[in-house]
Amino acid sequence: MAQLPPMATILPKMRLVTLMLLLLAVCLPAADPPRIWDDEALKDWATPVAALGVRPGHYSAAEYYAIPGDNLKTYPVYHPNREPKGYWEWLQKQRPEPLVDASKIRSARDWAAAGQRAFEDLDNVFFRTDDPKLIARARDPEAFKDVFLLPDGSIIGNRWVVTEKGVVLGERECALCHVQFTPSGTVAFGGPAGVEPAGATDRNPAGVNLVPLAYTRFFPGDNFLVALWRSYTVPWNPDPRVEALKEKMTHPPGALFVGDPGTFARFHGSPWAQTKVPDLRGIRYSRYIDASGTHRMRGAEDLARYAAFVNGADPMTFGDHQILTPAQRKIRLRYADEVLYAIGMYLMSLDAPKNPNPAPDARSAAGQKVFQREGCISCHVPPDYTSGKLTLAQGYNPPADHPNADDIVRLSVGTDPELAMRTRKGTGFYKIPTLRGVWTRTRLLHDGSVASLEEMFDPARVQPDHVPGGWKGPAGDRRGIPGHPFGLKLTPEEKAALLAFLRTL
Ligand code: HEC
Ligand code: HEC
Known part of the structure; x- marks a missing residue:
């Protein structure tokens, strides 16, 4: 109680409920943290x-x-x-x-x-x-x-x-x-x-x-x-x-x-x-x-x-x-x-920050329709904009009794398989990321090779002479960024609408 100001000075200013809550908080026992390294978990x-x-x-x-x-x-x-x-x-x-x-x-x-x-x-x-x-x-x-x-x-x-x-x-x-x-x-x-x-x-x-x-x-x-x-x-x-x-x-x-x-x-x-x-x-x-x-x-x-x-x-x-x-x-x-x-x-x-300057409603509403029509919602399921599931890295065929079987979507989006297949982080999977807050990200895909939503949905990004806007990878400056083919065949208007919608999430 030592840190509190004298009761007499604050009592008149406080509503009874607030006071009771405060007293309760002060009297509550301090919380012990759970045991973090728990064999069962x-x-x-x-x-x-x-x-x-x-x-x-x-x-x-x-x-x-x-x-x-x-x-x-x-x-x-x-x-x-x-x-x-x-x-x-x-x-x-x-x-x-x-x-x-x-x-x-x-x-x-x-x-x-x-x-x-x-x-x-x-x-x-x-x-x-x-x-x-x-x-x-x-x-x-x-x-x-x-x-x-x-x-x-x-x-x-x-x-x-x-x-x-x-x-x-x-x-x-x-x-x-x-x-x-x-x-x-x-x-x-x-x-x-x-x-x-x-x-x-x-x-x-x-x-x-x-x-x-x-x-x-x-x-x-x-x-x-x-x-x-x-x-x-x-x-x-x-x-x-x-x-x-x-x-x-x-x-x-x-x-x-x-x-x-x-x-x-x-x-x-x-x-x-x-x-x-x-x-x-x-x-x-x-x-x-x-x-x-x-x-x-x-x-x-x-x-x-x-x-x-x-x-x-x-x-x-x-x-x-x-x-x-x-x-x-x-x-x-x-x-x-x-x-x-x-x-x-x-x-x-923490929650993903909201875009302070989203595009006008009409455009993002049109983009939402594109998002539904193109099947994005099957993986980036609203309202979390992810199903939370794991997709297969190219080349992986998990056994039927895989312990994470319930969370596995048995298809691959075809992005670079190196991390998920060859390293010690090689689970064989890429998780479906949430798109909440995607407007603030300047690196996209697991390897950060894509630097903007414009680049992500630019069909030229998969071509071998593309210069990745983000991480260039080991082969030098030019290389196609493979995979995630969704939304690569949109008209310019549809693409603008989709991006406007994504920037509202
Ligand atoms: C079959 C599931 C699936 C579908 C359908 C799908 N995505 Fe994805 N999406 C993924 C996965 C998996 C990744 C991460 C891949 C990686 O990191 O290698 C991803 C990544 C992204 C990213 C990059 C996010 C980041 O932070 O790296 C954006 C943006 C995105 N998707 C938007 C869309 C849009 C828009 C559509 C529809 C046009 C769509 N996705 C359709 C599974 C899907
Ligand atoms: C040296 C740089 C570095 C430091 C230091 C670091 N991180 Fe990270 N962190 C990363 C990178 C890179 C990834 C992505 C790893 C991956 O996807 O395999 C990551 C991933 C994560 C993730 C997973 C995020 C996701 O979307 O799956 C969490 C959570 C995290 N870090 C928390 C922490 C915390 C807490 C600390 C301090 C104890 C920490 N990190 C220290 C670089 C760092």
């Missing part, structure tokens, strides 16, 4: 890998909870000339604080609010460093020339983390990638990637690249190249381009992870089969996570598990195939359940 969480017919392995709850959960508040790294007065000295005096304090949480809304902070401010533990040279660099104005600044003068990449051993330099986790730059110069964390800001684009100060350090910690015993190779190698179907990485860097390092401002090669994927950084504002309409539906999405707890999974709760075993060495396979990092659950609750609370 994990049993049928992951989708089997098509080529093997087995689900990827995971840690048991006993293994997972054998190590303590990380839960540390992080602080902005400012352009040194924009630091609030006395900030650095103030930071040195801070004690470690929880990023998510479950004792203050009483309602679903509290979880979502805490989750927004966690999603935006979480740092990746493997990036933390107390190296005085790097810390000095992150406070040197010379290093900030090409760095994108948020309106308050702070940066997107690095964060300061107050630990038991003092202030260390860290790096943002989720929001480092899940960030949309808007034309007004601000950002929307959780929005789709694809457009870089005009002017300064670097996330981190020059000379502060913590990625190699993090990789060698995540993959102890490996040099950076071997760690890279291990991120993508497919033992049951090796890709010579990935195997070559073990010996030498075949591309500029940036191009390997980030093929395009909107795509990224995550663990288990491939630099040659990248995935777009998707819009998370609308994940609530999905029944599967990732473009290839690697995991079920049954609610906040599955999103929490996914946040754990992409941060090392992943032994990388596939049947008899082990990707990691025994030392690497031991669980070495986990976030506290309250951090993960808060993130899951936050992501579930």
